[in-house]
Amino acid sequence: MAKTQVGPMEFLPETLQSLSSPGLLLVSRDDRRRPNAMTIGWGSIGIYWARPVFVVPVRKSRYTYGCIKNTGDFTVNVLPGKLADLAAFCGTVSGRDHDKLTEAHLTPAPSLVVKSPIIEECIINYECRVVHANDLLPKAVPSKVRRTMYPRGDYHRFFFGEILAVHAQPNVRRRL
Template identity: 40%
Template structure:
């Protein structure tokens, strides 16, 4: 197998392309699309987002110490792209993309009503790392769209049409290829022998 060597860069793909909502009391809320995001810890529940300091939302998040991670779907792809390439300094992204700012439980920052999952976050630390600063945050609560709940009370996250970002392209997730632990699970027919 022949491989090429490239200069150092980030090639960890795919990533979730999430819309991060933020806002100051008495001001118009804003949305920022972020692909540099993820889980930091399970207990306590913690996440991170990395944002360039020159972005309009950066100062809002830094000052308020809060934001909401809103998961995106194929239906939200255009809005996610728009919110990543337009500045909240110039446009009202909620209005332009016909998105609904919904009240959060613990924050002034709104949820995006059309998102199937909204994660309320409070910043615990800011790490100034270079081109981006990382906001480490505690998860305060999670909101889920009840239309994806089944009769047993299980949330069908993978039925929402989640979207990922990979090397400049948005992709809708869909085909299941396994479940956690399937590679070591005993075959029920073999175990009966």
């Protein structure tokens, strides 16, 4: 069903609920313009520099890390409940050796503003352009977090994406 454009904060509770479980699909493109999706279970939506911003934490080992550095943008996509299992798939194999979208039967569609595509089957899509990025400071997190979350020193970079457009299907709440 056709999507409509909505405000950046209109589906905040639904998006955060889906972030916590099953996870959201963070989509970007590699240097050959191949789209790739990885699952995120952490992140935030808020206001920075008087703009709506989606902050996504990406470990440097992820294929997605190079893709976002390459495109300078990304999309964040909310799966419908009936496709929730795909979060586990996109969160366990890498775009380095899989064409995840094709294998998952997900359709990349052109975004309105950014280069990274949105996922047609997803019920909410956020188009974001990177306006800032910073690296986690290992010494600035509690030592327990460092030990349990980063045993191999694979730290996150936080990409701050200004939300430039949001698309939503009708009846989002019923499809979650």
